[in-house]
Amino acid sequence: MKTVLISGAGIAGSTLAYWLTRHGFEPTVVERARGRRSSGNPVDVRGPARVVVERMGVLPELLAAATRVTRLSFVDDHGRRIGGMAMPSDDIELPRADLARLLSSAATADYLYDDTITALHQDPGGVDVTFENAAPGRFDLVIGADGLHSAVRRLAFGPERRFIDHLGIYVATVPLPDLVLDPHEVLLHNTPGRAVALHPGTGRGGAAFFFRSRAVPDFDHRDTDQHKRLLADAFAGGSWRIPDLLDQVPRADDLFFDSVSRVRLGSWSTGRIALLGDAASCVSLFGDGSTLAIAGAATLADALAAHRDDHAAALRAYESQHRRLTKPKQRFVSPASRLLIPATSYGIAARNAGTRLLSAVSRTRAA
Known part of the structure; x- marks a missing residue:
């Protein structure tokens, strides 16, 4: 077992490529985008992922690229602070594009950009892969690290509707280069069933x-025009700074829009094809996806190295260990969403009052 094709050059795929090379494998990474992904959405590296990036030697670069945010503040229609909470001090928050760039720069692999997998045919000895642009190839293993809408999962496991649970929320993010904010503070404005956050x-x-x-x-x-219409309809008549923000959305060239979803599969592998990151266990809220992607990639690479001549044992070991991290996150995503996006005015008021009480208790303990 030597050659490994990784679909997706994002956080999971680049981390996996790094560790596979360190363990003596020969990874190839195929990525649909023409180059490194541009999304500047902030994501977190915490807990087990921080340990992994430290082992990779990229922790200083991640810290240098990190945001300076220390607080999330809730604001009313007039921009007055009415609650909030401190951000965990040991988390590293940085733009997704910067994290993916730093991880891929550390990896040694062959990258096939502007391409995707169109067919997979496996037998006991390997996997024959057909690409949209590149010549066909044969690999010992194929790993789908290609996100919520994974092509590998669709080709090897079936239509995504069988595995994706819509959690009743949609999310959109858009860069605003002229936005001037306190670099230490994220602002969050709520109305029932709606939330808008401004991040520096x-x-x-x-x-x-x-x-x-x-x-x-x-x-x-993939339909950006549909996304812009849905966003305009959802926030029509909004207060605070929402009308001005919506005016800027039609001109955005880097709009991300998708469902907040949970991916559930009975198994993350079939034969010599396996899934990693959001493709296997998406929990697309609060930045946990990046942490789980990094930790899962290291676990998978270690399992493949430990069971070099038995891919089935390696994939079982990876899944058994990594599910211990993903299961609690998947259970928590629904209650966490009720804190971020309360469905009622009473829920918003209760959330704000609770955070004010916690802040007062924290200050009293620190005094």
């Missing part, structure tokens, strides 16, 4: 929109 980023701010909704019929995660 690392010199290039951005907005995130969240709204509760049943699954949209015929939703297409």
